[in-house]
Amino acid sequence: MKDKTEVIKDARRLLRTQELGVLSTHSKSMEGYPFGSVTTYISTVNGEPIFYISDLAQHTRNILKDPRMSLIAFTGDDDDANAGARLTVMGEAVKIEKEQAEKIAERYYRIFPSSTQYKKAHDFNFFILRCHKVRYIGGFGEIHWISKQDWLLDEPDWxxxxxxxxxxxxxxxxxxxxxxxxxxxxxxxxxxxxxxxxxxxxxxxxxxxxxxxxxxxxxxxxxxxxxxxxxxxxxxxxxxxx
CATH class of the missing domain: 3.20.180.10 (PNP-oxidase-like)
Incomplete structure (x- = not known):
């Protein structure tokens, strides 16, 4: 059985290696119902997901009303999807203000260069998912809850x-x-x-x-x-x- 350090390393690797995730938000138009959508994402150095989304999108309208949400990332390349690795990051979405967004945009555009076309659309903004807890399933029987304290990396001095x-x-x-x-x-x-x-x-x-x-x-x-x-x-x- 893997120790906690190895489990967290595997979970972080999954978040880093995937680029498409499922957002789960609280529906604004149908109160009490969950709303699922798909978007690309990157992650900060400390391990929190970042999205570049339009104010017109339903998931954005949802999180502006209720910021509680989650992101699911998964491998999707196994013959048996139930045996594959998947990760759920739970927390609250926060809009990134302009001063911070410029630095984040540099990293985002390096990973997703085609996203530069959205700069011309004034309704696109960066949001960060402030992590509260992480659920990681590394495969059949490998089920782990990871606390915020264990998940988040300290900001490096470099x-x-x-x-x-x-x-x-x-x-x-x-x-x-x-x-x-x-x-x-x-x-x-x-x-x-x-x-x-x-x-x-x-x-x-x-x-x-x-x-x-x-x-x-x-x-x-x-x-x-x-x-x-x-x-x-x-x-x-x-x-x-x-």
Whole structure:
């Protein structure tokens, strides 16, 4: 049986690796009834989902009246869906104000570049799901509740330097990222671009594929630990692929 640390790591990996989720909100027009919808999402460095949604959408109208909601993310690639992994993040939706939204938009557009077209529509806004509790099912019989305290990661001290780290990796270490990608995920790519960094891993774009998430072996809270994780992964990949 996995310990709590491994369970939470698996659950976070599921949230990071998926890009489409089911929102469950309280219906404004049919009081007392749940309303399900589908949207893309990213997540903050500490593990809270972020959505880019229109004020005209029914789910947005619902959360503006009652912010209590949940997001379900799931693998969806198993022969038996009931045996696959799925995750429910429960909490309250909060609209992100303009000052914070600009930084979040940079990350969101790197993951979903086609979403830049929505900038012209003035009714699109970013919302964050402030986590209260997480339910994770890793497969048959692997059922776990995860508290807010255990789920949320502390803000890393390298956050303000993230753009510089990404630029450095893309300018000077594409070969290392190619090795890591092949070793960790079995993906060969002619071109690899780092898109975003989290304490538990990082996103890359391989050729024209959708973004891929590569996990660190442990949480990297400092700039030094990010560098060490990438160096260790590169050395491991070189040895494995030699």
């Amino acid at each position: 956050l303000e330097a993230e753009d510089g780290m990404i630029t450095h990796m893309n300018d000077d270490h594409k070969d290392a990222m190619q090795l890591i990608l092949k070793d960790q995920l079995g993906v060969e790519a002619k071109d690899v671009e780092m898109l975003a960094v989290n304490p538990d891993g990082f996103f890359v774009k391989a050729d024209e594929q959708k973004p891929l998430f590569i996990s660190f072996s442990k949480i990297a809270r400092t700039g030094g630990s990010i560098r060490k994780a990438l160096v260790d992964m590169t050395n491991k990949a070189r040895a494995a692929l030699a």
